[in-house]
Amino acid sequence: MSLLRKDPIVGRWTIIATERARRPAAFVDPQSTGTDQKLCPYCQDLTSAGIYEFHGVKVSNSINPILDDSKPFERRGHGLYDVCHSYGSHEIVMETPEHIANMADLPEEQIKAVLQTYALRMRIHRQNPFIEYILAYKNYGVAAGSRNIGHSRSQIMAVPVLPMRVKDKTRGAGQYYDFHERCLFCDMVRQEIKNKERVVVENEHFVVITPFASRFPFETWILPKNHHCDFADGVTGYEEPLAAIMKDILLRFKIGLNDPAYNYMIQTSPVQNPSSFKDKYHWHIEVMPRLTRVAGFERGTGFYICPIPPEMSAAFLREVDIHART
Amino acid sequence: MPELRRDPIVGRWMIIDSDHTKSPLDFPKEDNTPTRQEICPFCPGREYQTPHEVDAVRPAGSLPDSSGWLVRTVPNKFPVLSSDGFLQKDGIGIYDQMNGIGAHEVMIECPDHEKGLTELTSEEMRAVISQYHSRFKQLSDDSRFKYVVIFKNFGSSAGATVEHTHSQIIALPMVPKTVLEELKGSEHYHQYRGRCVFCDMIAQEYQDKERIVVENSGFLAFCPYAPRYAFETWIIPKGHAGDFAQMGDSSQAHLAQILQDVLKKIKKVLGNPSYNYYLHTAPIGYADLACYHWHIEIIPKLTRSVGFEWGTGLHIVPTFPQDSARYLREA
Numbered sequence: 001m002s003l004l005r006k007d008p009i010v011g012r013w014t015i016i017a018t019e020r021a022r023r024p025a026a027f028v029d030p031q032s033t034g035t036d037q038k039l040c041p042y043c044q045d046l047t048s049a050g051i052y053e054f055h056g057v058k059v060s061n062s063i064n065p066i067l068d069d070s071k072p073f074e075r076r077g078h079g080l081y082d083v084c085h086s087y088g089s090h091e092i093v094m095e096t097p098e099h100i101a102n103m104a105d106l107p108e109e110q111i112k113a114v115l116q117t118y119a120l121r122m123r124i125h126r127q128n129p130f131i132e133y134i135l136a137y138k139n140y141g142v143a144a145g146s147r148n149i150g151h152s153r154s155q156i157m158a159v160p161v162l163p164m165r166v167k168d169k170t171r172g173a174g175q176y177y178d179f180h181e182r183c184l185f186c187d188m189v190r191q192e193i194k195n196k197e198r199v200v201v202e203n204e205h206f207v208v209i210t211p212f213a214s215r216f217p218f219e220t221w222i223l224p225k226n227h228h229c230d231f232a233d234g235v236t237g238y239e240e241p242l243a244a245i246m247k248d249i250l251l252r253f254k255i256g257l258n259d260p261a262y263n264y265m266i267q268t269s270p271v272q273n274p275s276s277f278k279d280k281y282h283w284h285i286e287v288m289p290r291l292t293r294v295a296g297f298e299r300g301t302g303f304y305i306c307p308i309p310p311e312m313s314a315a316f317l318r319e320v321d322i323h324a325r326t
Numbered sequence: 327m328p329e330l331r332r333d334p335i336v337g338r339w340m341i342i343d344s345d346h347t348k349s350p351l352d353f354p355k356e357d358n359t360p361t362r363q364e365i366c367p368f369c370p371g372r373e374y375q376t377p378h379e380v381d382a383v384r385p386a387g388s389l390p391d392s393s394g395w396l397v398r399t400v401p402n403k404f405p406v407l408s409s410d411g412f413l414q415k416d417g418i419g420i421y422d423q424m425n426g427i428g429a430h431e432v433m434i435e436c437p438d439h440e441k442g443l444t445e446l447t448s449e450e451m452r453a454v455i456s457q458y459h460s461r462f463k464q465l466s467d468d469s470r471f472k473y474v475v476i477f478k479n480f481g482s483s484a485g486a487t488v489e490h491t492h493s494q495i496i497a498l499p500m501v502p503k504t505v506l507e508e509l510k511g512s513e514h515y516h517q518y519r520g521r522c523v524f525c526d527m528i529a530q531e532y533q534d535k536e537r538i539v540v541e542n543s544g545f546l547a548f549c550p551y552a553p554r555y556a557f558e559t560w561i562i563p564k565g566h567a568g569d570f571a572q573m574g575d576s577s578q579a580h581l582a583q584i585l586q587d588v589l590k591k592i593k594k595v596l597g598n599p600s601y602n603y604y605l606h607t608a609p610i611g612y613a614d615l616a617c618y619h620w621h622i623e624i625i626p627k628l629t630r631s632v633g634f635e636w637g638t639g640l641h642i643v644p645t646f647p648q649d650s651a652r653y654l655r656e657a
Contacts, residue, residue: 002406002407002408002426004407004423004424004425004426004499004500005421005422005423006421006422006423008420008421008422010503011503012503013500013502013503064345064346066328066341066343066345066346066642067328067341068328078551079530079533079534080334080523080526080527080530081331081332081334081530081551081552082331082332082334083329083330083331083332084329084330085328085329085330086328086329086330086341086342086344087330133638135638143630144630145630159330159638159640160330161330161332161339161640162339163339163638163639163640164336164337164338164339164638164639164640165638165639165640166638166639167337168639184420187419187420188420191419191420191421195419212418212421213421265638293483293484293485294485295479295484295485295486295602296477296478296479296484296485296494296602296603296604296625297475297477297479297494297496297604299602299604299625300475300477300502300504300602300604300605300606300623301475301498301502301503301504301505301604302502302503302504302507303498303502303503305406
């Protein structure tokens with residue numbers, strides 16, 4: 001019999017297949033990432049100035065921005081509907097001057113510089129009073145929604161509304177805090193470290209787990225052990241151990257799952273009214289390989305069917321030898 | 327200029343990428359023509375390959391699990407939830423867990439392997455809707471269940487693993503999250519304005535006209551103002567109706583007609599794309615909600631969702647709903 005598990009943050013249920021669980025090896029899915037450096041727009045563009053440069057990391061405005069802050073922000077109504085123009089900013093973070101596709105292959109110092117860049121850009125965007133949320137994220141591989149360019153990059157979006165998932169997460173964590181007067185994520189970190197079976201790897205400051213109610217096979221979360229609601233402020237001073245653990249988990253994906261497409265998103269607290277999130281929210285990073293497709297049931301219900309228990313995903317990732325090929 | 331739009335039911339914002347809009351020809355094409363007939367367990371004559379049928383539309387006097395059926399419902403051979411046993415709830419520290427009690431059935435919509443829903447005659451299409459209705463009512467009577475979802479995955483990129491035309495029905499021991507969000511949002515709207523938000527949407531869609539795809543005497547099909555996907559289309563009863571189970575015979579005929587009509591238009595405009603649709607209705611035991619209105623959401627699978635959308639729930643849609651509606655209307 002399968003199990004139904006509830007995500008304690010947003011209250012979403014997941015069906016975890018048990019008897020019919022697929023073996024971890026069934027998900028190993030090679031993708032082609034080799035591309036011609038001569039065709040790489042990022043390598044061709046090395047000389048042009050970005051809006052910000054830091055230790056080989058270059059930030060530039062997206063050439064296809066879907067957000068734009070050149071006009072003043074204004075909300076209006078259309079009958080019962082609400083609309084505003086797409087205010088905000090959309091930046092591309094070129095993570096290295098070298099033509100390297102996967103962040104897993106960057107040196108730790110370079111990943112550290114990328115994380116510092118995220119924090120710096122977030123600090124700048126949050127000074128804009130119309131910005132409600134800033135998301136730093138990566139699409140790696142075609143199945144994760146990236147174009148197959150072969151040059152490691154990520155994106156930062158600053159938006160003038162609170163996205164649905166952010167509202168869900170902050171509301172759920174807030175309700176838990178109101179009931180227990182403790183941070184839900186701090187409780188989760190304690191329980192996972194004590195319980196061990198869903199821990200993939202940890203260092204002094206961070207732990208990587210496969211969440212109890214995982215939506216996807218090998219879904220992992222990087223949780224800081226120290227409480228802080230905001231990524232930009234919370235990561236300061238901890239960029240090195242975070243870079244080390246990010247490289248570690250991305251290498252486990254690359255070696256164990258044969259270089260799969262993946263996404264990561266930095267989940268941080270909303271920009272406005274920071275004091276209301278200070279005790280209740282806890283920044284973290286969701287990292288997920290894209291190995292399965294979302295079908296009608298998931299779309300229609302928000303209910304996910306995870307074909308492998310997270311304990312099995314964690315055990316598989318724990319056993320990957322990341323030093324074998326590096 | 328791109329626009330941010332807010333869904334009036336659940337409050338979800340989305341972005342219309344108006345600077346890089348896509349028309350039907352800009353989406354990659356897929357070949358969803360059926361091919362593998364010789365091994366199909368859903369074809370007539372291979373009824374023994376599926377679990378025993380639980381319901382069917384078949385001529386009077388013909389035996390269960392024999393050929394001759396029009397629509398046939400069988401338990402899923404690989405169910406995600408099991409219908410044997412009782413619900414047991416557990417707490418594990420901060421986490422909650424239950425055993426996987428539920429039901430998971432497959433409705434085979436037509437005996438002919440070569441036909442899809444768009445090729446059925448109007449009687450055959452009516453038989454599909456009547457089977458939806460009868461399975462829905464049957465599963466709603468099980469006191470262990472709180473919600474029944476009917477959904478269809480067509481084409482491999484929409485998650486279909488068997489190409490013979492079929493839909494699925496899953497009964498759940500809780501109300502799923504997206505439905506709870508709609509219930510919460512529509513209740514909030516009802517408290518504030520004393521009206522059903524869906525009825526108000528229908529009224530506004532008639533006023534604006536530009537997002538209407540097609541209508542008949544019972545139903546309206548339109549592209550929602552703040553969609554999550556390009557060419558997303560909803561079918562909704564024109565009169566207030568919270569509960570799918572209470573639909574009468576004439577409404578079933580109207581639903582069969584408009585659903586097939588919309589699917590034909592999608593097939594024609596977008597070149598037989600993969601798609602999903604699913605039914606959203608009131609939870610079991612809440613048939614007479616003044617705030618809620620059942621409907622079907624149809625989503626052609628044209629784009630991949632990227633990290634940004636997963637991380638935020640903020641969808642980026644490359645086609646204005648009025649353009650989607652115009653293409654479909656004119657097909």
